[in-house]
Amino acid sequence: MKNTHQNKQKNIHEPVLLDAVLQYLNARPGNSYLDTTAGYGGHAKAILARTLKPSLAALVDRDNAAIEELTRQFGAQGVQIIQKDYLSASEELLKDGRKFDMILADLGVSSLHLNEASRGFSIKSDGPLDMRMDQKQALSAAEIVNNYQESELADIIKKYGEDPKAKQIARLIIKSRPILSTAELASVVKKVWPGQSRVHPATRTFQAIRIAVNDELNQLQKALPIWVDLLEPGGRLGVISFHSLEDRIVKVFFSEKAGDRYDAELKILNKHPVMAGQAELVNNPRARSAKLRTVAKIKTKERR
Numbered sequence: 216m217k218n219t220h221q222n223k224q225k226n227i228h229e230p231v232l233l234d235a236v237l238q239y240l241n242a243r244p245g246n247s248y249l250d251t252t253a254g255y256g257g258h259a260k261a262i263l264a265r266t267l268k269p270s271l272a273a274l275v276d277r278d279n280a281a282i283e284e285l286t287r288q289f290g291a292q293g294v295q296i297i298q299k300d301y302l303s304a305s306e307e308l309l310k311d312g313r314k315f316d317m318i319l320a321d322l323g324v325s326s327l328h329l330n331e332a333s334r335g336f337s338i339k340s341d342g343p344l345d346m347r348m349d350q351k352q353a354l355s356a357a358e359i360v361n362n363y364q365e366s367e368l369a370d371i372i373k374k375y376g377e378d379p380k381a382k383q384i385a386r387l388i389i390k391s392r393p394i395l396s397t398a399e400l401a402s403v404v405k406k407v408w409p410g411q412s413r414v415h416p417a418t419r420t421f422q423a424i425r426i427a428v429n430d431e432l433n434q435l436q437k438a439l440p441i442w443v444d445l446l447e448p449g450g451r452l453g454v455i456s457f458h459s460l461e462d463r464i465v466k467v468f469f470s471e472k473a474g475d476r477y478d479a480e481l482k483i484l485n486k487h488p489v490m491a492g493q494a495e496l497v498n499n500p501r502a503r504s505a506k507l508r509t510v511a512k513i514k515t516k517e518r519r
Contacts, residue, residue: 230257231502232455235489236319237261239509240451246316247271249308249445251301251438254281256288258319269294273313275304277349278328300349302434305441314447322435323457324348324425332397336425338415341398346421346428356424360400365389375432375460376423383407384420397421422458432460439468443480446512451484453509462488462506469510481510 230236236258242248242265250259253274263269269292274285282298290296297304301320328336328348335345335356344357359371365385373381384407388394391403401417408416426432442452456462466488473481488506495502 229499229501230261231321231499231505232489232491232495232507233258233261235507236453236455237265239484239489239507240317240319240453242266242317244268245271247314247447248273249313249315249318250274251305251318251320251442252276252322253285253296254278254321255284258321259285259294260288262317262319263289263292263294273297273304273308273315275299275301277301279350300434302438302441305438305445309441309444313445314450315445316447316450318442318445318450318452319455320435320438320442320453321455322431322461335397336421338397338401338417338421341396343396344394344400346425348429354428356400356428357395359424359427360388360394361392371427372420372423374423375426376419377459378419378423380407426460432464435461435464436468439465443472443512448512448514450512451509452481452512453507455505455507457504457506462508465508469508473510480513482513484509484511 240262242262244265244267246266246268248259248262248266248271250273253259253276256274259272259274263272266272269289273295274289275297276282276285277298277300279298282296285296299307324336328334332340332342333345335342344355344360346356347354359368363371368388369382369385372378372384378384384404387403387407388400391399394400394403400420401415404417404420405415446452454465456465469481469483473479473483485508488508490506491499491502
């Protein structure tokens with residue numbers, strides 16, 4: 216029975232870019248660690264095996280199922296487990312005066328969400344129009360799809376999905392209301408993009424609505440400077456993004472805070488994002504679009 220559970224967990228969430236995360240965060244015995252999107256604890260387990268200091272770790276997630284799993288794995292070890300969105304949790308930790316040697320943010324939707332049809336994230340499995348990472352929040356995909364005005368829908372799909380047919384998709388969604396399931400929404404969008412495609416034509420629309428439901432880009436923009444403040448001098452921050460909008464925000468922020476100047480706060484550790492190799496992609500297709508960017512907080516004496 217135990218093996219079945221372990222296999223199920225492995226299939227649900229295989230941590231992406233784990234070797235690169237371990238390399239760039241450079242976890243050492245005694246280090247403190249903040250995981251802002253801990254999920255099922257894949258990265259955390261590997262990092263804590265190196266720090267040997269669970270009492271100096273804080274694991275954050277806003278999903279109730281993730282919190283239950285994190286508690287099962289780490290609750291008895293003295294790890295601080297926080298059920299909040301990462302922005303609110305980071306603000307709280309900063310207010311409490313906490314500092315960390317390592318901070319990791321593994322952004323976007325996890326396999327945990329995609330594999331459970333009832334959560335409404337997946338195009339492949341029919342489910343309710345939900346897409347909430349925090350199931351306690353009021354706003355869901357159903358609210359956006361069935362109640363937002365056509366101009367608001369088009370703006371969301373264009374801005375967060377970068378779909379050139381955003382206006383046509385929004386118009387057809389309005390005409391097709393009520394839309395009650397993920398399969399219905401995917402079918403509506405597909406009518407705007409007829410023909411065969413390797414990627415489902417509704418992928419960008421689903422991404423856009425999910426980002427809007429969970430306020431993902433706004434949270435990231437606000438959290439990045441807080442994460443820098445939470446770092447110890449010499450501490451390292453790693454961010455794994457899964458689409459161009461996230462990666463652009465991270466890249467620009469790191470560039471603005473780094474550079475060869477006297478007031479630089481950060482040192483960029485990898486000029487180009489680290490991406491998964493073929494060996495990892497065989498075992499974990501989710502890693503296909505993952506990009507890891509890392510920085511170190513410059514110590515005062517290192518500044519010119």
